[in-house]
Amino acid sequence: MDNFNEYLPLIGICVSEEKRLMCELVERRIKKFLGKANFIRFYIEDLDFEMLQVKGDVFEKDTKEWKEGIFPFPDAIYVQCHIDQEVLKQIEEVIGKKVFNNFIFDKWEGWSLLAKDHLLRDNLPVTVILESKMDLKQCLFMYQDIMLKPVDVSKGHSSRGIFRVKLKKDGKIKVFFAKRLKMKEKEFSSFKDFFNWFSGKTSAKDYIIQQSIQTVTRGENITDIRLNMNKNAKGKWKVSCLLFRVAANGSHMIPKTATALTIENLIKVYPQDKIKWEEIEKSIILLGHKICHVFEQQGYHMANLGIDLGLDGSGHLWIFEVNPLPFPLDGTVKDHSLTKPIEYALSLVSK
Ligand SMILES: Nc1ncnc2c1ncn2[C@@H]1O[C@H](COP(=O)(O)OP(=O)(O)OP(=O)(O)O)[C@@H](O)[C@H]1O
Ligand SMILES: [Mg+2]
Structure with a gap:
């Protein structure tokens, strides 16, 4: 097949009809990624375990178009949809533990998983x-x-x-x-x-x-914190984006109408406050690492988590939710979570 270089690693991105927005993101991730690899996107049901091949679309970097074809099993798979744990095991039998983001959970499953860890109890709203x-x-x-x-x-x-x-x-x-x-x-x-x-x-x-947690306010407006965590090519969790958001209202965040600030800017916004922002930043990152660790501990292979937190008036951090399919932030803010998962996928291939 044109544009398919059999000497390069094959990265598979598993998508679904239900999560269409994720499907559209795949192309943006690939276009932004500068390394060399073949990329296919496919539906889980198109994996053929007998022939060890998969029907999917390959991304042709020259024409920037997707072309349908039949491919060998990918060397590593980035999951962007719900995956049955039995199917996951079957894939791992073929390619090894190279299937990541393999637990797509809902809000209750996410909370219940974190609540199992006694270190996080204090940060979880009832x-x-x-x-x-x-x-x-x-x-x-x-x-x-x-x-x-x-x-x-x-x-x-x-x-x-x-x-x-x-x-x-x-x-x-x-x-x-x-x-x-x-x-x-x-x-x-x-x-x-x-x-x-x-x-x-x-x-x-x-x-x-x-x-509900009453988070610190700016005027009448409530705030929250967005922390995107990604695994790097060495398999270590790193912060890819940390933002403090100010809502345009006093209840809860509507993302499109919020003002996003970096932590440094905050010190300017709240200059007379007792809150020590440098310390808060450290504790936000520490909490992020603890959250990622719980997923590892429970045996899930994740590499890209979006964490929503809140800071209350006494400087305590609360976990509002963890997103298994976080949307990378666009535009003015620096967010490396668009390409980090691709870099991680590639690093798995050489393992
Ligand atoms: N327990 C809580 N106490 C106070 N505010 C909260 C709480 N949980 C969530 N919020 C606020 O509501 C917003 C949306 O909540 P949450 O992140 O759980 O839902 P969501 O619809 O998945 O949001 P998004 O898609 O923007 O991440 C949060 O960003 C936060 O501002
Ligand atoms: Mg959220």
Whole structure:
């Protein structure tokens, strides 16, 4: 096949119809990567374990086009979709432990995995599965401020489907939710009214309830922290991007409307604050490493994690979520997580 150099390593990127955005990213990753390799993208069901070959598309660097073909099993595989653990084992029997990002988890699986580690307990907001109206009522009355998040990441990202619910001193309930990049507010005079509205909107299924954390604010606006971690070519976890984001509202982040700042800028933004930003930066990175370590410890082969954190007024860090398929940040900020996974894939080949 033209443009397929059999002397170069073959990197496979496993994609799916469900995660279309990830599929589009593949091309950007390859175009940005300067090293030499053949790249194919394929669906998991197109692996032929009898013939040890796979149907997929090869990326032709000259024409910048994808061409369908039949290829040998890749030397390393970067997973960008859900993968059944049995299929994973089967692939590993053929190519060895060279399949990475092999655990694509939802918000509940992610929280449960981290909660197994006692070192992370202090950084995890209390989280339960929403099973009944009573669960929700109890949590709200216990914490007065909770987040409702869809479990399935494909149903909710960029704050879609998320509600922040506050119980006010007068017993009324205030809800915040994003609609067309704007934060909306609604007030209910009773829990019953709120629940009817919420279940009408969402069917109140497949949600987690999480204790809300009041993060440090800039004016009225809340903040959060985005940390992208990637494995380098030596297999060591490194920070590829660390940003502090300021929302355009007082409830929770709507990514497209947020202002992203580097940690250095923060010192300028909060000059009189008691918070020691250099120390905070160190503890953010340490927490990132602890999170990555838990995945290793539990036997998952990951190499690219997006971590959302929050910093409260006392300088304590909270883990809001870990994304197994983080979207690299574009534009003005430096984010190496676009090409890092490709470099890592290549390093696996020579192992
Ligand atoms: N427990 C919490 N307490 C306070 N704020 C929270 C909490 N969890 C999440 N948030 C806020 O809500 C935002 C969205 O939450 P989360 O990251 O869990 O959902 P998401 O829809 O997957 O977001 P994204 O796709 O932008 O990563 C966070 O960036 C943070 O600002
Ligand atoms: Mg998030």
